[in-house]
Amino acid sequence: xxxxxxxxxxxxxxxxxxxxxxxxxxxxxxxxxxxxxxxxxxxxxxxxxxxxxxxxxxxxxxxxxxxxxxxxxxxxxxxxxxxxxxxxxxxxxxxxxxxxxxxxxxxxxxxxxxxxxxxxxxxxxxxxxxxxxxx
Numbered sequence: 001x002x003x004x005x006x007x008x009x010x011x012x013x014x015x016x017x018x019x020x021x022x023x024x025x026x027x028x029x030x031x032x033x034x035x036x037x038x039x040x041x042x043x044x045x046x047x048x049x050x051x052x053x054x055x056x057x058x059x060x061x062x063x064x065x066x067x068x069x070x071x072x073x074x075x076x077x078x079x080x081x082x083x084x085x086x087x088x089x090x091x092x093x094x095x096x097x098x099x100x101x102x103x104x105x106x107x108x109x110x111x112x113x114x115x116x117x118x119x120x121x122x123x124x125x126x127x128x129x130x131x132x133x134x135x
Contacts, residue, residue, distance in 0.1 A: 004028065011038050015047050022051045025058045040066045040073070042082040045090045053099040064101055065131035067094075071109040072124025075116055084113065101134040 005020040007013050010030040013021075018039065021027050029035040040048075048070065051063040070090075074082040087109065094106035108130060112118060123129040 004030075010035065013039055015044065018044065018047060019051070022057050022059045022063065027059070029062075036062065036066055036069055040069045042070065042086060045070060045082075045086070046093060049090065049094045049097065049102050052105070053094075053097045053102045055099075060101070061131065061134065064105060064134055067102070067105050068124050068129060068131045071105070071112065072119070072121070075112055075119045075124065076121065087113065104135050105130075 004027050005017065005024050007017050007021075007030050013030075021030070031038065044066070048063045048066045051057050052060050052067055054060060057063070070082060071087060074084070074087050079087070091106035091109050094102040097103070112124070120129075
């Protein structure tokens, strides 16, 4: 059995550390609670899209959850955590992947941006929300 991927600072993982963890079957999150919140940041958006779109990634649903959290937090904060322009660019990137999970996320995110009053915290920022029903 291979060792769990190591993180120098679990609150500030590098893209390389995130990727190593993503492809480690059976690896547990490095902290027991809220690691998705710690790890989710706009700079990782493209990485999250790629990992969530990869059917070979054992932790792809975790990264799909990070995408929902990223979009939900942008809406919740009225785009203070991630600009609307950046979020729209990320949805464009996701749609170009032509993969059902990330395309559904992108379509749902675009709909949310059009109708911000439809934002529901549990749907967008809870791992049992929309990320638990990828398509």
